[in-house]
Amino acid sequence: MAEKNFRHNSQDPQGPSPRRPRKSLLYYYCVVSIIVVLFNMLVMPFVEEKQVELVSYSDFLTQLDQGEVSKVQIADNQILYKTKTDGLTKIHKTGLVDDPSLVQRLEDQKVDFAAVIPETPSIFLSIFASYILPILIFFWLGNMLNKRMMGRMGASGLNIYGKSGAKLYKPEEGEKNFADVAGQEEAKESLQEIIDYLNQPEKFQKVGAQCPKGVLLVGPPGTGKTLIAKAVAGEAHVPFYSISGSEFVEMFVGRGAAKVRDLFEEAGKHAPCIVFIDEIDTIGKSRDNQMATNDEREQTLNQLLTEMDGFGANKGVIILAATNRPEVLDPALLRPGRFDRQVRMELPDLQGREDILKVHLRRVQTADPIDYNLIARMTSGASGADVANMVNEAALRAVRHGRDKVTTEDLVESIETVIAGAQKKNSIMSDEEKKIVSYHEIGHALVAALQKGAAPVTKITIIPRTSGALGYTMQVEENEKVLMSRRDALNQIETLVGGRAAEEVVFGEITTGAANDIEKATQLAKQMVTRYGMSDKFGMMQLESGGSQYLGGQGQMTCSPETSYQVDQEVLQIISSSYDKAKQVMIDNRDKLDQLADHLYQAETITGEEFMEILAQ
Numbered sequence: 051m052a053e054k055n056f057r058h059n060s061q062d063p064q065g066p067s068p069r070r071p072r073k074s075l076l077y078y079y080c081v082v083s084i085i086v087v088l089f090n091m092l093v094m095p096f097v098e099e100k101q102v103e104l105v106s107y108s109d110f111l112t113q114l115d116q117g118e119v120s121k122v123q124i125a126d127n128q129i130l131y132k133t134k135t136d137g138l139t140k141i142h143k144t145g146l147v148d149d150p151s152l153v154q155r156l157e158d159q160k161v162d163f164a165a166v167i168p169e170t171p172s173i174f175l176s177i178f179a180s181y182i183l184p185i186l187i188f189f190w191l192g193n194m195l196n197k198r199m200m201g202r203m204g205a206s207g208l209n210i211y212g213k214s215g216a217k218l219y220k221p222e223e224g225e226k227n228f229a230d231v232a233g234q235e236e237a238k239e240s241l242q243e244i245i246d247y248l249n250q251p252e253k254f255q256k257v258g259a260q261c262p263k264g265v266l267l268v269g270p271p272g273t274g275k276t277l278i279a280k281a282v283a284g285e286a287h288v289p290f291y292s293i294s295g296s297e298f299v300e301m302f303v304g305r306g307a308a309k310v311r312d313l314f315e316e317a318g319k320h321a322p323c324i325v326f327i328d329e330i331d332t333i334g335k336s337r338d339n340q341m342a343t344n345d346e347r348e349q350t351l352n353q354l355l356t357e358m359d360g361f362g363a364n365k366g367v368i369i370l371a372a373t374n375r376p377e378v379l380d381p382a383l384l385r386p387g388r389f390d391r392q393v394r395m396e397l398p399d400l401q402g403r404e405d406i407l408k409v410h411l412r413r414v415q416t417a418d419p420i421d422y423n424l425i426a427r428m429t430s431g432a433s434g435a436d437v438a439n440m441v442n443e444a445a446l447r448a449v450r451h452g453r454d455k456v457t458t459e460d461l462v463e464s465i466e467t468v469i470a471g472a473q474k475k476n477s478i479m480s481d482e483e484k485k486i487v488s489y490h491e492i493g494h495a496l497v498a499a500l501q502k503g504a505a506p507v508t509k510i511t512i513i514p515r516t517s518g519a520l521g522y523t524m525q526v527e528e529n530e531k532v533l534m535s536r537r538d539a540l541n542q543i544e545t546l547v548g549g550r551a552a553e554e555v556v557f558g559e560i561t562t563g564a565a566n567d568i569e570k571a572t573q574l575a576k577q578m579v580t581r582y583g584m585s586d587k588f589g590m591m592q593l594e595s596g597g598s599q600y601l602g603g604q605g606q607m608t609c610s611p612e613t614s615y616q617v618d619q620e621v622l623q624i625i626s627s628s629y630d631k632a633k634q635v636m637i638d639n640r641d642k643l644d645q646l647a648d649h650l651y652q653a654e655t656i657t658g659e660e661f662m663e664i665l666a667q
């Protein structure tokens with residue numbers, strides 16, 4: 051079964067590349083001259099030395115007597131001399147020997163000779179080389195590293211790093227506006243007021259109305275929270291500060307609080323402006339219900355609360371914060387006068403996805419008319435970021451295939467890439483395995499197709515994916531459902547266990563291929579019992595609470611251990627009866643199962659239409 055958990059990708063493929071701060075030319079000159087000086091001091095003498103030939107003292111004397119030596123330099127502990135043989139001048143070196151007759155011999159041969167006055171290296175140079183230079187190099191390296199790190203944090207249109215580490219986006223650059231945010235109409239409406247306020251504060255002040263100080267954007271990852279915050283700044287033409295909550299959490303107690311102070315000080319200078327704090331839950335976590343308190347975070351949070359209370363509502367600094375875990379936030383943050391407004395950013399619906407697709411395809415060259423609706427239907431459950439990612443993936447695919455326009459087919463293939471990972475090239479699957487996977491996938495599809503009202507299958511493939519999925523069945527929702535009936539849930543579980551059922555019925559043996567199916571089926575069955583009140587035994591009793599609303603974390607059981615045991619029994623019962631049903635489907639439709647599985651085995655990929663055709667024969 052397809053793994054439909056979409057990865058969050060916060061990268062904006064269309065965003066301009068980060069702009070690095072420009073280093074001065076002088077800086078480069080300094081670096082180059084340091085390197086040249088070093089080279090001269092350390093490497094050159096060595097190179098010169100190499101050309102000097104070392105000879106023994108007796109050889110020197112022989113050469114001297116034969117009149118080959120032309121010039122001699124006597125230094126502290128060595129003698130350097132030149133010889134000229136066959137018109138070639140060579141430099142030689144030999145050790146100094148206490149030889150009183152040397153001067154006489156030299157004079158006899160009429161050789162030009164001199165003692166060298168030992169050279170004392172300039173004191174400045176030596177101090178420079180041994181003390182100042184290392185320090186300079188140290189500073190330079192530190193500086194480089196720092197810039198690197200800052201550069202990595204940077205994003206489009208950013209230009210100033212304050213003490214707080216927040217990034218400032220000036221209103222003119224890389225401006226986003228509401229047209230860039232597709233769907234999310236409710237959110238836009240709620241934020242419109244803030245834009246109006248920033249544009250015409252007088253209008254509000256005249257009536258005595260106060261603008262909200264903080265707005266909390268709540269929603270799952272990738273739904274465009276950062277994007278909409280930028281768009282608000284863009285619409286209002288005000289600067290935009292962006293910082294992530296995790297940047298406040300520092301090693302040392304008190305540093306985070308200082309950063310908060312700096313941030314508000316900076317923002318105050320640029321008012322009116324928007325401050326965006328991403329992942330506010332990292333600092334705003336509820337202070338109770340924690341075993342170990344985190345002093346640093348608490349101080350940071352307190353500082354944030356103080357600052358928010360501190361500045362007047364009409365100062366023009368508006369704070370937008372984003373989180374995907376609203377349930378863990380400290381109530382003090384949500385109090386009036388702080389983040390008293392919440393804007394929900396939900397996963398886009400069918401229409402929303404279509405709109406997001408259009409927004410992102412605007413920036414891409416497209417060929418034939420794109421079937422927006424089809425793509426939107428195939429991406430049920432995807433976030434805006436996923437859709438943006440798919441568009442980029444499709445564009446990359448077009449380039450790979452040497453085309454300059456994106457087609458609908460590119461988009462379809464890119465959905466699969468995002469859902470199931472890229473096709474695994476040259477992965478080896480034995481014939482036997484291929485057969486099993488074919489039956490497994492057809493098992494899913496067959497159950498789904500025979501359930502009335504279940505989503506039809508659009509595509510089945512047994513081409514292994516890099517995500518590890520050996521094959522998958524892609525379902526497309528005809529029209530999106532907001533509510534799931536008990537029947538729907540049971541159908542879904544039956545479809546999930548259908549793969550394993552086919553394996554067992556056909557081969558009398560089961561494989562590890564169903565691990566992902568089992569996980570999903572169990573999760574859903576458990577939720578039916580503990581959350582949705584869909585079991586006969588417990589009815590509408592809540593048995594589980596908490597858990598992240600958006601991240602799908604596990605909640606806590608709120609019942610006694612005995613009840614918990616019974617819940618397990620109930621879950622088991624749902625799954626095993628679904629499994630029995632699925633097995634029965636396989637037995638009753640054995641010939642179709644064989645026929646379809648064989649076709650899939652041959653073709654490796656079959657479309658929904660082909661599947662239905664064979665089934666209807």
Ligand code: ADP
Nearest residue numbers: 062231232271272273274275276277434435438
């Ligand atoms: P969040 O902050 O909620 O995690 P982001 O704002 O970082 O999500 O969204 C990441 C990217 O996804 C955006 O840069 C944008 O390209 C795309 N995106 C998300 N939602 C939308 C949307 N509603 N309309 C257009 N693009 C969107």
Ligand code: ZN
Nearest residue numbers: 051549564567
């Ligand atoms: Zn499966």
